[in-house]
Every structure is written in structure tokens, then in C-alpha cells.
Amino acid sequence: MKRCLRGDTVAIRELVERFQTDVFSLCCKLLGDRHEAEDVSQEVFLRVFRSLHRWDSARPLKPWIVGIAVNRCRTLLTQRKRRVESVDYLHELAIERPSDDSAELVREIRLALADLRPEYRSVFVLFHEQGQPYEFIAEALERPVGTIKTWLHRARLQVLERLRERGMVSEVGHELP
């Protein structure tokens, strides 16, 4: 971090390469567009290095960077206010998936997320698609864990209701536990 603050190019490159996949992946899922996600990711790292001197070294670095990425995406989504198209990486996922209807389900989830409030969407993506625990999300978004749970609860219900309305329920072969 000290080398980055001094403007050491090698250190800056190392930090970018260490977090670029996480940041880009998150931006891609939140924004739904690879090109836009790449632009925002670059902006996120610029902001990271711009405010690196304000970072509290007692805190973990990754949630801080993820928080910046979520804020940038939220700002962009608020400005954009448009429906997110199905992202191209979902096609890659569909090819990799053994299940036939998983890709369609993911696509429907994506459309459902587009209608959510930005903070609900962020929490949903971080938990279900990035696999981050509550504590990490709370740290990144600088909110109490209870708030994160509430947001996620509402986000899940809205997504599931949306999937139900879209007829994504297939009771065939599904047995109650």
C-alpha cells in the first residue's frame, strides 16, 4: 500500500491484477453490460488509488474496494434508469451448465434484479452470485448486518415473486423435503 501511495507502478499493477476479476465480475453482474462494467471497473480503481491515503489500514482492503465498486454501479444505475438487458456472460454460463433450464432461470433472475432497488440488487448479487457472507457485505456497504439481512430478505422475495409470475415454477420432479 505504501508503494502504491508513492506511485510505484509495479505495486499499482499488482493491486489491480489482484482485485480486477472480483471488481469486474461484480460490476458486470450489477450493470449487465461487459463494456460498461470494464469502464466502471477502471473508474473504480482510479478512485481506489485517488483515496488510498484515506483507507484505514485496520480494515480489510477487499470490502473497501468492493464498496467503492458497488457505489459506482449504484450511481450509474440511478442515472441510467433503464432496463438491464440479458448480459452476454450468461450465454457462457448456459453452455457450461448441465441443466437445460438453468440459463433461462438465470436470465429471468437477471431481469428481476433489474427492477430491484440498487441496494437490494447489490446485496443479492454479493450474496448469491459472489458468494460473500453477511459480514463482508455489511463491511463493504458500511451498513449493519441487520440492515443487510433485511435488504436481502426483501430482494429475495421480490425476485422469487417475479419468477413465480413469469411461470418459472416447475413442480414436476420436485418433492417437498
Add this chain to the structure above:
Amino acid sequence: MNCHEFDQLLMSRLDGSTVPLPPAVQAHLKDCSRCRELLILGDRLRAIPVATPGGPGPGFSDRVVLAVQVERRRRTFRRWAVGLSAAAAALLAIFAWQGLNWPANPNLPLAHKPSEPRPDVPPPSLQQARDLGQASIERTRLLAEDAAKQASVLLASTEDLMPAQLNMAPTPVPDVGKSVSEGLEPVTKSTRRAFDAWLNLLPRGGDEKPGL
């Protein structure tokens, strides 16, 4: 069991709980299609593996490093520019303050004090030139008067020459010379007398005999 209680249970399942559904929930699910469908969708959602869309395009880190360097240089330049502008503004303010307070300082040299009303006196060089010009005019006037007197005397002694000139009659050159010499004779005679008188005033010595 109601739908709200079921939602709480569903959330814990989505959080990763693997506890089997209690009989009360199963009884509720048989009667409530909404909760049954949500449970099915929840289980499908939970089964979707965490997927990543991969990393950014090639050269991403290079672009970020370049952008960081450019921004760093720009910020440094801006800091310098702001500092220099502030210094220039401070210097201007100091000069302006000095200028405003200049007359109030009694220790300053007299030349820098505010100008008092002065009499409209032309510069000395101009006055001298004017005096010189006046003296030249006076001198010229005196010389002209002397010349006029001499000319009037000269003309008065050559009355016989004037009619010949006026009549434009051809006059023989020797006669003209004679007339001129006769006309100038009073002048030459008086000059000779004046010169002799001046020589007589000089102290005499030995065999020398003054006179022309």
C-alpha cells in the same frame, strides 16, 4: 404456520440451512400454492452455482496503471498551478496594499509624495532658449539699424548715380567705378581719420613714426 412465518423459514434455507421442514410447514405448503412455489424457486435459486463472467479484457491493468499515472501527473500540475496562482495573488495583494498606503508613510522620499500644485513654470532650458532668441532679435535689430544708417548715408552721397540706374541708361564701367569711389569717399576719409586718431593715442617710441 402462516405465509410470513414460512418466508422466514425460506430465508434461512436460502442462507444455507439444511434443516428438514417441520410437519407444520409441510401442512401449510399443501394448502398454500404461493409458499409452495416460492419454496421450489428458492431451491432452484440455491442450486445455481456461483459463476463469474471472467476477467476484464486484455491490457486492463496497463490501462488502469496509465490512467493512474496521468491523473497523478495532472494532480501534481494542478497543485503547482494553484500554488503559483496563490503566490502571485498574494504578491499582487501586497503591492496593491503598499500602493494604497503609500501617501500615509512619512518616511518616504519627497519625490514619491503626492504632487502639490506647482506654478506653471517652463523648464529652465526653454527659458534660456527664449532669452537667447530675444537677445538675438535685439542684436539683429541694432545691426539692421546701423546698416540702415550706413545705407542712408551711402545713398545720400551718390545722388548722381541713382538717376542713371533708374533711367537704365548704359553707363561706362570706369565712370561707374569713379562714381562708387566718390560715393564711398566720405566713409573712407572718416575711417582713415579715425584710424589716425587711434594711432596717435599709441605710445611713441624711437625712430618709429606712426601713420599710414
